[in-house]
Amino acid sequence: MVDCPLGVPLKPLSIPATCRIPNHCTAIDCCIEVDFLHRSFHAYIDINTCDNMFTVGIEKLKIDPVSLINYEFGTTKNFNLKGFVRVGYNIEDLQSQRKYKVNVNLSVCIESVGPCLYDAVLFKDTIIPKIMCDWEAGFSIPDFSLEKYTAIAGELVSNLTDSFKEKLYEDLGIAGYLREDSCSLTSDAFAPNLNGWKSGKVVLPYVQLYLKN
Incomplete structure (x- = not known):
């Protein structure tokens, strides 16, 4: 169990x-x-x-x-x-x-x-x-800078490899908290939306029609 x-x-x-x-x-x-x-x-x-x-x-x-x-x-x-x-x-x-x-x-x-x-x-x-005990704690790496981190590794922020991203998550101490499948904005759980919000089973076209009236 x-x-x-x-x-x-x-x-x-x-x-x-x-x-x-x-x-x-x-x-x-x-x-x-x-x-x-x-x-x-x-x-x-x-x-x-x-x-x-x-x-x-x-x-x-x-x-x-x-x-x-x-x-x-x-x-x-x-x-x-x-x-x-x-x-x-x-x-x-x-x-x-x-x-x-x-x-x-x-x-x-x-x-x-x-x-x-x-x-x-x-x-x-x-x-x-190791569980996170202090929910107000800051970065695992003090004064962390993604720009410096990627430059030292010879990587470009715009084109990060999967292996590099995995190492980044490990070094930041968040790898153990991430789900294997990340959420998707295009999934049924989050789409369609209105101004970035989806409420219950409301369908977007009906919401738009209601707001126009």
């Missing part, structure tokens, strides 16, 4: 569990059921990009929030409930892209040695966008 509006890619789970990504997009929340125990277990990892903190928890057991400012990114760490439920995670900070690359494993182990009862890869090199 996914509540995140930014389309984080997910793989099908092969274990009796359901996981969701909340609408802030930088957390994963799972419920895994162990049938023969008639018991389910709650596990989660939450990366709070606004407060630069993250936490990991299994049931009532959780680590104290960890600061992302001095965090050693790229290292694999493990958190477990007495060895029974285990969460393994690795977080990489892709600063220039304003994203994280995340790996998360979830396991339930009955025996102290040997394979686990359930073992699932929740995230495998999954790219998660």
